[in-house]
Amino acid sequence: MKQIRIHWLIDSNCQSSHIQNAPELATVRVVPSSQGALLDSFNESACLEPGVFIFHARVIFRQPEPGVWTQIGEFASELEEEALMIRSIERGRCLQRERFPEITVACEPGTDLFRYADRFSFVASCDAGGDVDSTSLCLYRSRLHELLGSDHSQALLQALQLQQTPALHAHPMPRHVSLPLRQAMHNPYRGRMRQLAAQAKVLEYLCALSTHLLDNRKPLPEKCLSRSVVRDLHHKLLGLDGKVPPLAEIAREYDISARTLNEQFKKEFGLSIIAFVTDYRLRAAHAALSHSRVAIKTLAARLGYAHANHFTAAFTRKFGYPPGKLRRISH
CATH class of the missing domain: 2.60.120.10 (Jelly Rolls)
Structure with a gap:
């Protein structure tokens, strides 16, 4: 050429x-x-x-x-x-x-x-x-x-x-x-x-x-799943906004079973896919509440929670105090 x-x-x-x-x-x-x-x-x-x-x-x-x-x-x-x-x-x-x-x-x-x-x-x-x-x-x-x-x-x-x-x-x-x-x-x-x-x-x-x-x-793709595929999913999840697609839908993108994908992801990163996304988003929410004035309702919707009270409950379980208290302390 x-x-x-x-x-x-x-x-x-x-x-x-x-x-x-x-x-x-x-x-x-x-x-x-x-x-x-x-x-x-x-x-x-x-x-x-x-x-x-x-x-x-x-x-x-x-x-x-x-x-x-x-x-x-x-x-x-x-x-x-x-x-x-x-x-x-x-x-x-x-x-x-x-x-x-x-x-x-x-x-x-x-x-x-x-x-x-x-x-x-x-x-x-x-x-x-x-x-x-x-x-x-x-x-x-x-x-x-x-x-x-x-x-x-x-x-x-x-x-x-x-x-x-x-x-x-x-x-x-x-x-x-x-x-x-x-x-x-x-x-x-x-x-x-x-x-x-x-x-x-x-x-x-x-x-x-x-x-x-x-x-x-x-062989079935799950038997020869490479680390590059799992790392690609990890990178994709970090940039994902809103509600997380069902695990079966994510697995179809990689042409493997949802169970195997979840197991391989947990082996590589220590958490299941949903647990990883939840943990990552709650930590991101903690940082956002500490350094900005974004509304809790807006933040909850951005992180994929259908209702703000669901976000509040998850945040409290993770950190031991509600998001409103963090905002009062930070500001």
Whole structure:
């Protein structure tokens, strides 16, 4: 891949950009004008090795407008050979108006996009109701065959309905399968170590994808649940506002049983999922009451309690005194 051409549509003042094929991570950042709907939009790319490319894209909206689709840009590239291209959305929703083939496809968490072609050209739009975070992977056919073997890679393409070219299909994908790909560009290292860490995550992803699609004897996900999945859930819970989803619903995101997920989480963090969320939120409420004047009723609703008295009872059990007393002492 020599370069990807990007024509930004979010701001008429933004010039077309090119992501060059380079061994180190490179970032193309575009900041729209103050009148634009976006706060920021950028792509970063890396050539992990010849014929293996990875991209991370983020779109941040200044003022969320649910249901309003905003065109972000036109993306195009001609490849040196046919390639398997994959896009996984961590958050937000996107629409891609494709030219090869001429269709429009939707991308959202839980549904990954798979392409097999020697080129691509599409206009991307995002739902302005929330920020968008996605990771894409491009594997040349020769590298795919080298990594998986010719028979196995052909079977994988067949399972993805990509026997012909150009072909493009969206497939539901369990979170535990896509998670390593999404983690590939998010590591704390620099230089060669960062590239190696990204390569390791890509290989982990290809193993998970192949096992999920091809291995009829695959073990249940709960038997091989990795610490990265549990830590991903931990990170997600820390940023969760309002009522906590039912445990069964959380477990479905990771395609494992609720009991096993809860047991693994408790083994890693010392508390069950619900106990952890309750403890974390009550400690956060204690800090908020000590350093701000937010209303107890407002705080209770923000933390997912249906009634303020339920919050008061839980707070009292945790700390030995009601939240109103803490406020009187603090202020």
